[in-house]
Amino acid sequence: MDLHLVTYFVAVVDHGGITRAAQSLYISQPSLSQAIRTLERRLGVTLFDRTGRRLELTEDGRTLDVAARRILADVERAKAKVAAVRELVSGRVDVVTYSAFSIDPIVDLVRRFREEYPHVMVRVIDGDGPTGVLGALRRGEAELGVIDMSVDHSALRSVPIGDQELVLALPDELAESLPDPVPRSALRDIPLIQDLGDKSNAALIAELVGGTANVVIDCAHPSASWELVMRGAGATVLPRLVAEEQLRGVSIRSLSPKLTRPVGLVQRSGPGSPAAAAFVEIAQNTRTTGTRARN
Known part of the structure; x- marks a missing residue:
């Protein structure tokens, strides 16, 4: 079922007819009438009793009204969640590394990220050495990895952090x-x-x-x-x-x-989450030869 047909149906119910609903939706009356007929045809039911001046819901229409409002509410909640992640007011970023880097540079990177994005959770996953980090990224268990850059990581995108x-x-x-x-x-x-x-x-x-x-x-x-x-x-x-x-x-x-050993972030190919992109930006902005930046 097309979402716009559900929206049109609820508008007709709320406004009690095609004319006012069309005005609220900024579409023509014939277009809205055609959309309602299309919805009825696809569902194989009659949604409105058209015998009076005001459209009244049939039994099937009342059933659809409950389901339609639930669908629209779910869509709005989903939109809000997506917007929150995009704006980094919620969400999570998963980072995998191993003991060599579990303090330097992970602690400082996570601290700086949390200062910028306090509502985003950071999950640090333990990998069994470089092979474990690369395996976790390929399996989708994490978006980012901190690794010795001298290890072969040619299949992944990388961001040097420092030495x-x-x-x-x-x-x-x-x-x-x-x-x-x-x-x-x-x-x-x-x-x-x-x-x-x-x-x-x-x-x-x-x-x-x-x-x-x-x-x-x-x-x-x-x-x-x-x-x-x-x-x-x-x-x-x-x-x-x-x-x-x-x-x-x-x-x-x-x-x-x-x-010394070169340290960097590695990332799965393809588009990453907004939180992962922000974490990468933090790492790029805090490169040092230490590797950790000192305040």
């Missing part, structure tokens, strides 16, 4: 015997605390030290790893901004050569 520097955080007693910055080759002799269950992290450590033989604690919980470093159990490689904000009373050393 994330990785540093060594270690207890002062371990730092005393090391130069500053610390040569990458020296990592082989340092007891490390890392999450080897994170495939991307495990691959990074294996590349840095030629394996994982000196990983003395394999810990999947970042907060526990940081606490272990602060209590002198070993060292860890992590983003500089995370080290500076989350670890206390430890030494933070750059590596030589400097170790």
